Amino acid sequence: MNSYDVAIIGSGPGGYVAAIRCAQLGMKTAIIEKYSTLGGTCLNVGCIPSKALLDSSHHYEDAVKHFEEHGIEIPGDIKVNLKQMISRKQAVVDQTTGGIDFLMKKNKIDVYQGLGSFKDATHITIKGEKTEEIEAKHTIIATGSKPSNLPFIDLDKERIVTSTEALKLEEIPKHLIVIGGGAIGLELGQVYRRLGSEVTVIEYMDRLIPTMDAGLSRELNKVFKKAKFSINVSHQVKSVERKGDEVIVKADNKKGEEVEFKGDYCLVSVGRRPYTDGLNAEAAGVKLTDRGQVEVNEHLQTNVKNIYAIGDVVKGAMLAHKAEEEGVFVAETLAGQKPHINYNLIPGVVYTWPEVAAVGKTEEELKEAGVAYKSGQFPMRALGRSRASMDLDGFVKVLADKQTDEILGVHMIGARAADMIAEAVVGMEFRASAEDISRISHAHPTYTEALKEAALAATDDRALHI
Template identity: 75%
Template sequence: MSTYDVTVIGSGPGGYVAAIRCAQLGLKTAIIEKYNTLGGTCLNVGCIPSKALLDSSHHYHDAIHHFEKHGIDAKEVKINFKQMIDRKGEVVAQTSGGINYLMDKNNIDVYTGLGSFKDATHINITSNDEVNTIESKHTIIATGSKPSSLPFIKIDKKRIITSTEALSLSEIPKHMIVIGGGVIGLELGQVYSRLGAEVSVIEYMPTIIPTMDSMLSKELQKSLKKQGMKFYTSHKVNGVSVNGNEVTVTADDKKGNPVEFKGDYCLVSVGRKPYTDGLGLENVGVKVTERGQIETDAHLKTNISNIYAIGDVIKGAMLAHKAEEEGSMVAEIIAGQKPHIDYNLIPGVVYTWPEVASVGKTEEQLKEEGVKYKTGSFPMRALGRARASMDIDGQVKVLAHAETDEILGMHMIGARAADMIAEAVIAMEFRASSEDVARSSHAHPTYTEAIKEACLAVDGRAIHS
């Protein structure tokens, strides 16, 4: 029987990062993955393939809408949808291969099969009806999440689909109905909208991306509507049915009146739920909440002293980079170090175009908490760089403490916001004031000048607006 210091169950961003960090710290490490490829949801059916399709569809959208303005005459631009899907697969395969390389480089033993607890220190690995048992001093659960649905919706994976199926369709929908105006629904909705599909987004809440700052919701919806997407907020879906190739979605509008939507595909994107099936948690007594999340303490330890859990299976935002931070933290805790994570400084991103990014407190949260604050904002259209690239939608908003001027939150929508948010995270990690950022030189012309200008605007000093 093989024996390890640490075994990680699940090879997504949290799991494989935890395994690498454990190995770096001198711990004999194994990782168990039930599927044949490493990388979990993020790499195989989430972050990476969706970004590949977002980029491909963005190129096409630019070619038919913007190239002429740039002086590029590209006649008869056509979509080779199969090639687009094939390229996505190539990106996934290359990235997965990279994780295999990292496992080899760090001398991590990889097991393929379903990992389940026999007891607190022994794990069964089932593959092709064969069971292999290993012994592990510590175990990190990193099994991630899977798409949620609504009780009355039957996902047939053909016409009523989740994000997994939406990444590998054989045709471009004529009319895709998206249930859920969150990150996943908006990203995939924009992919198919760019490719020519009619896209209708039905959201239960009054706003899309409802957990983010209201400014971002308003700006994003305005921009996506200009691109042709339709939105039905404050709508409660109560039925989804299929008749041949036609999907019918019934809902009640904000006034309670019944409405009906008909399309050829329905994407159900109402969130994700922790995935712990088959782990055998009951065999060791690991506690799970009513929402299916594994209970952990501040050090991400479960109620069983040698078992930890990270990522989507525990509380908090379901974000790949959150899982990565937690994976590193647990590895270092097991090794006797004292790391920490400031969850307030885990950024959230929506990879539509314009991109949306946010970190820290929203304006709504500060009001609710009674924190005195001041705000500054700056429109992207006032930037020379934005005008040069024709990406003028969006703005940056900074929230700073009214007395200390410490930055409490930063929210941005615009070109490359997903990359720009790192500046906000670093500034807030070191408890910078808006004055600190305002007095830091930013290269011209760049999109990040909007951050400097928004910080200047906190005290009414913006130069270019």
């Protein structure tokens, strides 16, 4: 039987990063993955493939709607080759997961293919082509999450699908009904809207992206309506039924009236649930919460002292980069170091176009907590860079403490917001004030000038270009 200092169950961003950091710190490390490729949901059926399709569909939309204005003329009709688009997406996935294979070899990490389950607190059974058993001084549970469903929906994975199937459809839907107005539903909805689908979004809460700042929600709603999405908030779905090639969704609106929607595909994107199926956690004595999460303390340690858990399977936002930070945190903790994670400064991003990104507290949270704050906002359309690229939608908002001027939250929607948010994270990590950001020279013309201007607006309303 092979023995290890650390065994990691699950090879998503949390798991494989934890494995690399453990190996760097001199620990003999094994990683266990039940699927044939490494990388977990994010690399295989989540972050990476969805961004590939978002980019491809964005290119198509630009060719159809904007190239002529740029002076680019394409003779003949512009057509979508969905098969090639999906093929390119898969090539990106294959290259990325292959990169993880390389990193495992480079760091001398043993990879086991099969379902890892606890025999006891220090032994793991791996059921793959053959059944193996390994011994581990420490184990990190990194088994991730799966798409959630509503109890009355029968996911046939043909017409009534999750995000996994939506990434590999064989035809462009005529009418795609999206249940859920969060990041996953909106991103995939935008992919197919660009390709010509009619798209209807049904959201239970009273706005899109309900966990983010309300101002971002209002702006994104405006952008999506302009793109002719049908947006239906405050709707509670009651039934989803397939009849041949038609899907019928019934919901109650906020007045309690029944509304019916008909389409040829329905994407169910109502969040994700922790995945511990087959883990046999009870054999190791590991406690799960009533929500199915692995229970951990502030050190990400379970109730069994040599077993830790990270990523989507524990409390907190289900984000790949949060899982990565937790993977490094546990590895360094095991090595006797004193790492830290500031969960307030883990950014959230929606990769629609315009992109939506945020870090820190929302206005709603600050009001609820009774914090005195000031706000500065700057529209993207006031930037020369935005006019040059024709990306005029959106804004940047900076929230700062009314007395100390320390930045408490930054919320942005606009071109490249997913990249721009990193500046806000750096500033807040070092407890920057709005004035600190406003005094930093930002290259001109760039989108990030909007952050400087919003910081100026929060500092005695001193924005220069509005």
